[in-house]
Amino acid sequence: MRSPKDFFKPLAVGAPAPRHEIPFRPSRMIHFFPPSNEKMRSKVPDIVPQVDVLLANLEDGVPATDKEAARAGLVEVAQNTDFGETQFWTRVNSLDSPWCLDDLTAAVLEAGEALDVIMIPKVEGPEDIHYVDRLLAQLEAKAGLSEPLMIHAILETARGVANVEEICLASPRMQGLSLGPADLAANRRMKTTRVGGGHPDYLVRQDPIDGDIESDRTIYQQDLWHYTIARMVDACGTAGILPFYGPFGDIADVVACEDQFRNAYLLGCVGAWSLHPKQIDIAKRVFSPSPESVAHARRVVEAMGDGTGAIMLDGKMEDDASCKQCQVVLSLAKELADRDPELAEAYGF
Numbered sequence: 001m002r003s004p005k006d007f008f009k010p011l012a013v014g015a016p017a018p019r020h021e022i023p024f025r026p027s028r029m030i031h032f033f034p035p036s037n038e039k040m041r042s043k044v045p046d047i048v049p050q051v052d053v054l055l056a057n058l059e060d061g062v063p064a065t066d067k068e069a070a071r072a073g074l075v076e077v078a079q080n081t082d083f084g085e086t087q088f089w090t091r092v093n094s095l096d097s098p099w100c101l102d103d104l105t106a107a108v109l110e111a112g113e114a115l116d117v118i119m120i121p122k123v124e125g126p127e128d129i130h131y132v133d134r135l136l137a138q139l140e141a142k143a144g145l146s147e148p149l150m151i152h153a154i155l156e157t158a159r160g161v162a163n164v165e166e167i168c169l170a171s172p173r174m175q176g177l178s179l180g181p182a183d184l185a186a187n188r189r190m191k192t193t194r195v196g197g198g199h200p201d202y203l204v205r206q207d208p209i210d211g212d213i214e215s216d217r218t219i220y221q222q223d224l225w226h227y228t229i230a231r232m233v234d235a236c237g238t239a240g241i242l243p244f245y246g247p248f249g250d251i252a253d254v255v256a257c258e259d260q261f262r263n264a265y266l267l268g269c270v271g272a273w274s275l276h277p278k279q280i281d282i283a284k285r286v287f288s289p290s291p292e293s294v295a296h297a298r299r300v301v302e303a304m305g306d307g308t309g310a311i312m313l314d315g316k317m318e319d320d321a322s323c324k325q326c327q328v329v330l331s332l333a334k335e336l337a338d339r340d341p342e343l344a345e346a347y348g349f
């Protein structure tokens with residue numbers, strides 16, 4: 001383990017100094033597109049103003065035969081797009097794949113000026129982050145970058161979940177984590193055969209009515225992802241980095257997608273992936289506090305004065321801790337409103 005004194009030193013001569021804080025930028029959706037697909041690439045200028053993060057995906061979802069075209073597409077988009085306030089990320093292939101080294105090299109040397117974050121899939125432990133950390137420093141020095149690239153890891157193996165705290169604390173480059181429910185389900189040998197969301201057979205059943213097991217008992221579908229999301233949120237909070245829900249594969253089921261995103265929002269996630277244009281507005285809606293919750297938070301904070309003590313408001317006890325929750329909602333609302341005039345108006349800022 002590195003000495004805490006060395007933690008913020010560059011890992012290569014000439015590389016930019018690591019950041020001490022993750023800069024706040026709206027990140028309600030990370031919008032995936034396959035840069036090997038010319039038609040999708042041509043949509044980038046229209047998509048950029050609609051999303052907080054645009055991600056050029058090189059990994060799963062891109063056929064093996066298109067990996068080089070995807071890398072070239074990433075570079076083309078990086079070099080020819082005006083991203084404005086929108087962040088630009090890429091997801092490289094996994095560290096054990098034949099493509100990862102070339103992906104990272106091209107990403108930093110040819111697209112590094114435009115990129116904010118590099119997403120690393122199938123991270124198993126801090127050693128994976130240490131490898132990427134040093135390699136990025138070497139490449140940044142070679143490219144002459146003045147800002148360090150950040151790392152976002154996907155939590156999608158059982159070992160990754162077991163090591164989640166160490167992964168989050170492995171480098172000052174760590175920006176956040178996403179839950180990868182599809183690969184995680186496969187790696188854990190779950191039997192779900194779908195990309196995120198619930199499963200009708202994962203349930204709890206009401207007790208027998210009048211002792212009759214054949215009676216018409218209500219069933220309650222349970223959340224397959226609660227444990228992992230909660231654990232991820234705590235690990236990210238400990239390290240001062242950002243948690244995200246990942247993909248929701250049932251594109252047509254916009255209702256269940258919104259439920260999954262909202263569960264993640266309420267548990268502490270800052271955003272989710274959008275795989276299809278339909279999911280962009282869902283994420284924008286869910287991960288922006290509602291005007292009602294902002295109005296309520298403002299009332300509580302105002303009524304609480306210096307934020308200490310206990311008061312009654314609308315029949316409910318409010319105290320230091322509920323006030324802090326309201327401050328979380330208010331500060332997110334303010335940060336989003338600073339960048340979005342429609343939200344500023346809806347919140348009354």
Ligand SMILES: CCC(=O)SCCNC(=O)CCNC(=O)[C@H](O)C(C)(C)COP(=O)(O)OP(=O)(O)OC[C@H]1O[C@@H](n2cnc3c(N)ncnc32)[C@H](O)[C@@H]1OP(=O)(O)O
Pocket residue numbers: 032033034039040043047057060061182183195247249274275276277
């Ligand atoms: C599961 C674990 C993971 O790793 S998830 C991440 C990997 N998968 C991905 O990144 C998938 C990204 N999404 C896609 O490739 C497409 O949305 C898929 C799922 C293939 C569906 O595409 P398609 O059959 O064209 O859908 P559609 O006809 O309903 O599309 C309507 C119009 O929207 C466009 N579109 C579609 N997806 C995107 C996208 N991600 N970004 C930008 N544009 C998109 C389509 O091209 C289509 O456009 P048009 O109306 O024909 O002009």
Ligand SMILES: O=CC(=O)O
Pocket residue numbers: 060121154156179180181182183184246247
């Ligand atoms: O990469 C995402 C996943 O769910 O797997």
Ligand SMILES: [Mg+2]
Pocket residue numbers: 060121154156180182183
């Ligand atoms: Mg995956």
